[in-house]
Amino acid sequence: MPVAGAGMREVLGARTGKTAVQKTERHPVGAAVTKGSSVTRQPNGQNHSRVIAIDGPAAAGKSTVARHLAEDLGAMLFDTGSLYRAVTLAAIRAGVPFTDGRSLAGLAEDRHIDVAPPTASDGRLYDVHLDGEDVTWPIRDPSVEAHVSEVSAHPEVRAALLPVQRRIAAAGPVVMVGRDIGTVVVPDAGVKIFLQASLDERARRRHDELRVRGDEVTFADVLADLQRRDGVDSGRRASPLRAAEGASVVVTDGVPLLQVVERLRDLVLVAWRHDGEHEETAAHSQCRPSRL
Numbered sequence: 001m002p003v004a005g006a007g008m009r010e011v012l013g014a015r016t017g018k019t020a021v022q023k024t025e026r027h028p029v030g031a032a033v034t035k036g037s038s039v040t041r042q043p044n045g046q047n048h049s050r051v052i053a054i055d056g057p058a059a060a061g062k063s064t065v066a067r068h069l070a071e072d073l074g075a076m077l078f079d080t081g082s083l084y085r086a087v088t089l090a091a092i093r094a095g096v097p098f099t100d101g102r103s104l105a106g107l108a109e110d111r112h113i114d115v116a117p118p119t120a121s122d123g124r125l126y127d128v129h130l131d132g133e134d135v136t137w138p139i140r141d142p143s144v145e146a147h148v149s150e151v152s153a154h155p156e157v158r159a160a161l162l163p164v165q166r167r168i169a170a171a172g173p174v175v176m177v178g179r180d181i182g183t184v185v186v187p188d189a190g191v192k193i194f195l196q197a198s199l200d201e202r203a204r205r206r207h208d209e210l211r212v213r214g215d216e217v218t219f220a221d222v223l224a225d226l227q228r229r230d231g232v233d234s235g236r237r238a239s240p241l242r243a244a245e246g247a248s249v250v251v252t253d254g255v256p257l258l259q260v261v262e263r264l265r266d267l268v269l270v271a272w273r274h275d276g277e278h279e280e281t282a283a284h285s286q287c288r289p290s291r292l
């Protein structure tokens with residue numbers, strides 16, 4: 001499975017803005033689903049129908065689900081949280097205050113951040129490089145975890161990281177994971193998913209993950225940290241975490257993640273089939289002689 005590479009100096013100035021009609025259905029495994037799909041074109045002709053946007057709160061299972069989905073579909077995987085984490089790590093090392101949005105955005109523009117296929121089998125889903133250094137695990141350090149929400153809340157930082165995300169989206173097919181992919185980065189993505197799980201379930205999953213990695217953190221601490229991050233991610237003024245218009249809201253409480261992957265794959269294939277039919281019809285009507 002290819003992983004999207006993000007050269008931070010490359011800039012793409014795509015403009016977006018189309019939304020989709022929304023309708024509600026019940027998820028087959030009992031979760032509430034708000035479903036919609038859109039096949040739209042950018043005013044500049046860009047087609048994002050092959051972008052799968054997966055948003056949702058921390059520890060909802062987005063990365064794992066996205067990795068399997070990307071593998072199944074032969075799509076790229078791009079976890080945009082790694083960009084914000086890399087900027088936070090760069091800020092810690094450079095001593096840039098987490099309150100200084102403009103300097104943090106300067107770091108985001110000047111440093112070279114790359115997300116590439118995994119080169120080690122140590123549990124990583126992809127490699128992250130900061131100015132050529134492998135920072136895949138350092139960006140998961142508690143010191144980064146503690147400040148990344150604050151760093152990512154600055155509108156200047158978000159603006160600095162937007163072009164590279166849109167450049168990757170333009171290269172599709174790609175599964176993009178984040179908090180604002182469906183609302184801001186690629187609002188006309190062919191499939192938009194909001195992965196949700198209760199705080200308790202997410203804390204349990206994250207606690208299990210950390211213990212497997214040898215972290216002796218308590219469940220109560222994990223839960224409190226997730227609650228704090230939820231507050232910052234959802235409460236910030238710039239691109240707050242919320243389900244995009246037309247997104248399928250998939251609640252994963254008690255559902256094995258592989259079952260979630262199947263459900264999402266079905267949603268994608270239906271949307272892509274619909275898109276293919278739409279393209280065929282459009283091609284057909286274009287070929288029709290004008291006098292008919």
Ligand code: DC
Nearest residue numbers: 080081082084148149152178179180
């Ligand atoms: O998904 P994650 O835990 O790696 O994300 C790290 C932080 O980055 C998290 O606090 C939310 C923020 N983020 C964001 O604001 N927008 C995104 N598209 C991705 C992540």
